Amino acid sequence: MGMGMEPRISAAAACGVGGVIGQCGGDAERVFGAARLRLSALENPSIRLNLNHYCHLFEVAARQTGADDFGLRFGFQYQVEQMGPLGALVLASPTLGAALHNLCAHFPALQEHSALRLRAGGGLMALEYQITDGRITHRRQDAELSIAIFTGIFRRCIGPSWAPTEVQFEHLRAADALAVEAAFNAPVYYAAGRNAILFPAAVLTMRMPGANTPRLPGLEATLRRLAADTVPEDFRGQVLSLIRSGFASGEANIDHVAARLGLSRTGLYRRLALEGADFSELTQSIRRELAESYAAQPGIAFTDLALLLGYSELSAFSRAFTRWTGLSPARYRQACQKLHA
Missing domain, CATH: 3.90.1520 (H-NOX domain)
Structure with a gap:
């Protein structure tokens, strides 16, 4: 994580x-x-x-x-x-x-x-x-x-x-x-x-079949107490989420992500640097994790996966995947199926 x-x-x-x-x-x-x-x-x-x-x-x-x-x-x-x-x-x-x-x-x-x-x-x-x-x-x-x-x-x-x-x-x-x-x-x-x-x-x-409006204030008070103990949003996790959702739409670049967070490009670089993170490295890490996760699942077309990750051609995705894992997407899927058989 x-x-x-x-x-x-x-x-x-x-x-x-x-x-x-x-x-x-x-x-x-x-x-x-x-x-x-x-x-x-x-x-x-x-x-x-x-x-x-x-x-x-x-x-x-x-x-x-x-x-x-x-x-x-x-x-x-x-x-x-x-x-x-x-x-x-x-x-x-x-x-x-x-x-x-x-x-x-x-x-x-x-x-x-x-x-x-x-x-x-x-x-x-x-x-x-x-x-x-x-x-x-x-x-x-x-x-x-x-x-x-x-x-x-x-x-x-x-x-x-x-x-x-x-x-x-x-x-x-x-x-x-x-x-x-x-x-x-x-x-x-x-x-x-x-x-x-x-x-x-x-x-x-x-109408809800079990409606009981007198119970609502007490239940809401309980839930507010539980919510007060929640972990705050993590900046790195927010950046990764925006990169992930932006692959297919072409909005995974730093300018789009910074704008979504209300920051300048320089501001985003600085916030990430404080956490010891780099935008390009985060982009590659989430792209690779998604690629490996989907490639392991039978029934998912590699062409769909390539498009989801922002590759215009399957060949470009296959080359990147082979560079990451040492295996083509097809061979990686076969290896995963054998492992879990």
């Missing part, structure tokens, strides 16, 4: 994952160990886990069980009540719109260095989710499980057959894309620059 304070997530967010690993034929203790977490930690949902390790947990679970859609399976089994005070606040809200606004407002109490926003645009509403710490590279399973959990909130209010207008993911299309569309019963788009559920604004007025 590099320097800086590492973001955390409430252990409540992993409630029940051991059982899902077992259902998929995996060894929960082994998966947790590989992610540098303890299965026993989930016995106390009030403690906070390292967010990077949490994300890695679901990537390891998918590999070990062979369930490429592991995060999605977990997300659709997860119950809102398992979120603790935040889940209780969502369910006690008077309408779906209020529930989503409360979820977004108090999400930092559950998960740090992450953004959850409700936005209008193009005639639809979008519930957008993204980890904002660019040091966390492996996040596909987390994105899918999170969007599945949020979809569950809509279905608790509207009914189990509810389907969004469309779903978007920031990661590339993987081998199980048809299973993902079937789970959401909606079109799913990849490399979208965000993770989001798109839906008609009219549903926001629907």
Whole structure:
């Protein structure tokens, strides 16, 4: 993860994952160990886990069980009540719109260095989710499980057959894309620059079935206390996140990143120098980490990966990848498949 304070997530967010690993034929203790977490930690949902390790947990679970859609399976089994005070606040809200606004407002109490926003645009509403710490590279399973959990909130209010207008993911299309569309019963788009559920604004007025407005002030006070103990955003992580999101759009250069942070080019250089970091080195490190992560996943086209990382031609990406790893992308994928077989 590099320097800086590492973001955390409430252990409540992993409630029940051991059982899902077992259902998929995996060894929960082994998966947790590989992610540098303890299965026993989930016995106390009030403690906070390292967010990077949490994300890695679901990537390891998918590999070990062979369930490429592991995060999605977990997300659709997860119950809102398992979120603790935040889940209780969502369910006690008077309408779906209020529930989503409360979820977004108090999400930092559950998960740090992450953004959850409700936005209008193009005639639809979008519930957008993204980890904002660019040091966390492996996040596909987390994105899918999170969007599945949020979809569950809509279905608790509207009914189990509810389907969004469309779903978007920031990661590339993987081998199980048809299973993902079937789970959401909606079109799913990849490399979208965000993770989001798109839906008609009219549903926001629907009543939550467990509305209990007298409980809201007490739950909000509890969540404000929890949020007060959160780790502040890390500058290096913010820079890496902007570089990562800017590859495909051509906005990963220092001028664009500095502008997004409200700094001059010189100011950004100075801030990074104080942390012993260099912009060019950060750019290459996140590009390489993403390349290795995606190249290891079967079903992802190398042409899509090259475009995501800002290469106009597959040949240029292949040369860079071979320089980094000593293997072509295809041979690297084969080696990873053998290792995890």
